[in-house]
Amino acid sequence: MxxxxxxxxxxxxxxxxxxxxxxxxxxxxxxxxxxxxxxxxxxxxxxxxxxxxxxxxxxxxxxxxxxxxxxxxxxxxxxxxxxxxxxxxxxxxxxxMHDKTPLNVRLHWAFQIYDINEDGVICENDLDKMLDLLTDNRLLKSEKEGIILRILSDGDTDADSALSFQEFERSISLNWKQEFEE
The missing domain is CATH 1.10.238.10 (EF-hand)
Structure with missing residues (x-):
């Protein structure tokens, strides 16, 4: 049966x-x-x-x-x-990943996933590996460096070359607002 x-x-x-x-x-x-x-x-x-x-x-x-x-x-x-x-x-x-899960919970898990080296921040090395995964290693080193610089210049408010959870959350929230409220 x-x-x-x-x-x-x-x-x-x-x-x-x-x-x-x-x-x-x-x-x-x-x-x-x-x-x-x-x-x-x-x-x-x-x-x-x-x-x-x-x-x-x-x-x-x-x-x-x-x-x-x-x-x-x-x-x-x-x-x-x-x-x-x-x-x-x-x-x-x-x-x-459920559609009813609050954004702050999703952001917590996204941060854990993107913190590839598990050091509590999303650093340049994590961003480099993320870009390799997202593009199947198709970006030139200079292209990746430019993207990483842009991400960090937009989100790294304490200038430590990494995104803390609070900086990550703030960046995503700001980008979300800009994307969907404009």
Whole structure:
């Protein structure tokens, strides 16, 4: 009857708890579980709590597999040092990308994704790697330097050659306002 695609062992209590934490409804949470399970049912069943390597999630999930930041996204949302993502991690990722998620929460996760070297700021090295990912390494060094200089001159208010979360948030908010309110 249902087969692997309909497998969802979540209890009513778990669904209600997930609703409270994520802001997603029961149908969305159930759909997320089915999507997570479908990525790799065998690995899911072999590992405690249904852990799947984040690399597999990044390469298989339709919403991520063509995203140049897919591996970084998977890594940021993976809470395990071993590189295995459980459903809680997966659901946190889905909730962060949900259209009802507040902008400040989305910005928090975007900052984590763009802070590639994980030093707490988006520095020139992070921006360089981001541009390589976004352009498939097609920019000349001088072009990248110009873009990085522009980003930092617009957003780096304390002149430390990096964007703190507050500077990142301010830059995105200002650009958002300019883009959509003009």
């Amino acid at each position: 249902g087969g692997h695609n309909s497998y969802c062992p979540l209890t009513t209590e778990e669904l209600q708890e997930y609703e409270g934490v994520t802001g997603m409804n029961t149908a969305e949470i159930t759909q997320a579980f089915k999507k997570f399970y479908k990525i790799d049912p065998l690995t899911f069943m072999e590992h405690r709590k249904g852990r799947i390597p984040y690399l597999t999630v990044a390469e298989t999930l339709p919403e991520l597999k063509n995203n140049p930041f897919r591996y970084r996204i998977g890594k940021v949302f993976c809470s395990s040092e071993t590189g295995f993502m459980d459903f809680d991690d997966f659901l946190e990722m889905a909730a962060a």
